[in-house]
Amino acid sequence: MDKVKIILDYLKEHFPRHTHKYNPYDVLVSCVLSQRARDEVTEKVSAELLKIAPTPEKLAKLDVKEIARTIKPIGFYRQKAKRLKEIGRMLTDKKVPDSLDELIKLPGVGRKTANVVLCYGFNRDAIPVDTHVNQVSKRIGLVDKNASVYDVEKKLEELFPKEYWRLINLGFVSFGKAICKPRGPLCKKCPFNDFCKFYKENYS
Numbered sequence: 001m002d003k004v005k006i007i008l009d010y011l012k013e014h015f016p017r018h019t020h021k022y023n024p025y026d027v028l029v030s031c032v033l034s035q036r037a038r039d040e041v042t043e044k045v046s047a048e049l050l051k052i053a054p055t056p057e058k059l060a061k062l063d064v065k066e067i068a069r070t071i072k073p074i075g076f077y078r079q080k081a082k083r084l085k086e087i088g089r090m091l092t093d094k095k096v097p098d099s100l101d102e103l104i105k106l107p108g109v110g111r112k113t114a115n116v117v118l119c120y121g122f123n124r125d126a127i128p129v130d131t132h133v134n135q136v137s138k139r140i141g142l143v144d145k146n147a148s149v150y151d152v153e154k155k156l157e158e159l160f161p162k163e164y165w166r167l168i169n170l171g172f173v174s175f176g177k178a179i180c181k182p183r184g185p186l187c188k189k190c191p192f193n194d195f196c197k198f199y200k201e202n203y204s
């Protein structure tokens with residue numbers, strides 16, 4: 001059977017398609033904070049910052065030092081504080097852009113962050129490629145192990161129907177945390193081990 005179909009059927013069964021639309025500004029701030037940070041810290045720090053800066057205008061008015069103090073538990077907080085202040089300034093009296101090309105003009109916003117904002121802030125079909133999506137795709141063998149993050153995004157877009165792109169992100173992230181873990185993937189009980197490249201290389 002076609003492996004893309006098996007993967008899609010599994011994701012459809014285990015991870016309901018995301019439909020909730022969040023505030024794009026909240027998603028943007030959280031995603032910038034989340035870079036190279038753990039989920040629990042990101043959640044806590046995002047809530048603290050959004051409490052004192054619920055809009056770009058309020059964020060722009062904060063002193064960089066105050067932003068840094070608020071987000072201090074997170075890695076790279078000084079750099080992120082500067083970027084966030086600039087994002088606040090650039091978005092003052094404007095809406096968060098709903099296009100990838102505009103989003104990536106903001107400091108600290110690359111394709112992954114931009115696609116997260118499009119997916120979760122605007123309910124658009126996009127595939128943000130984070131470490132889990134990247135690793136799962138490569139281990140299974142959907143993409144070459146040397147593929148760039150951009151190539152992974154494009155290959156996944158080619159393999160999966162557009163209406164399921166958002167599910168690919170949500171599903172692979174959850175699957176990567178629960179089964180295909182970065183360290184110690186649970187290959188023996190994985191539903192994809194019949195055709196997974198990593199499994200064949202390591203267990204056959």
Ligand code: SF4
Nearest residue numbers: 180185187190196198
């Ligand atoms: S078999 Fe192992 S490496 Fe392959 S997808 Fe499953 S958990 Fe990941």
